[in-house]
Amino acid sequence: VQLQASGGGLVQPGGSLGLSCVASGNIISANRMGWYRQGPGLQRELVATATSTGDVDYDDSVKGRFTISRDITKNTVHLQMNSLKLEDTAVYYCNAHQMYYCSGDRCYEDTVRYANDMWGQGTLVTVSS
Numbered sequence: 001v002q003l004q005a006s007g008g009g010l011v012q013p014g015g016s017l018g019l020s021c022v023a024s025g026n027i028i029s030a031n032r033m034g035w036y037r038q039g040p041g042l043q044r045e046l047v048a049t050a051t052s053t054g055d056v057d058y059d060d061s062v063k064g065r066f067t068i069s070r071d072i073t074k075n076t077v078h079l080q081m082n083s084l085k086l087e088d089t090a091v092y093y094c095n096a097h098q099m100y101y102c103s104g105d106r107c108y109e110d111t112v113r114y115a116n117d118m119w120g121q122g123t124l125v126t127v128s129s
Contacts, residue, residue: 001025
């Protein structure tokens with residue numbers, strides 16, 4: 001099982017970017033999927049998350065500008081970022097929280113695995129004029 005993020009790049013202030021993350025493998029469920037980011041010299045912080053029941057949560061700094069959407073059937077999560085600011089510059093990481101998956105191609109009782117947190121490789125978003 002792995003998380004593959006895409007969509008980062010360079011954008012001017014006020015511009016838009018979309019990030020996508022696909023969780024591949026034999027996944028049973030993930031309670032929450034979302035995005036975190038780590039700016040230069042900063043700690044990793046939550047950006048937005050979406051639960052399997054449709055609840056979403058945003059950091060105050062992105063409310064009204066970013067929109068998270070999740071497709072449970074496809075194990076994907078998308079982050080639409082609008083009105084980007086210089087301070088949005090960071091490496092963005094896809095996260096899956098409380099994930100159950102199977103270690104092989106087929107699921108048997110003894111192949112079910114649990115990961116409290118699984119991370120993608122990160123994608124760089126640079127907001128610059």
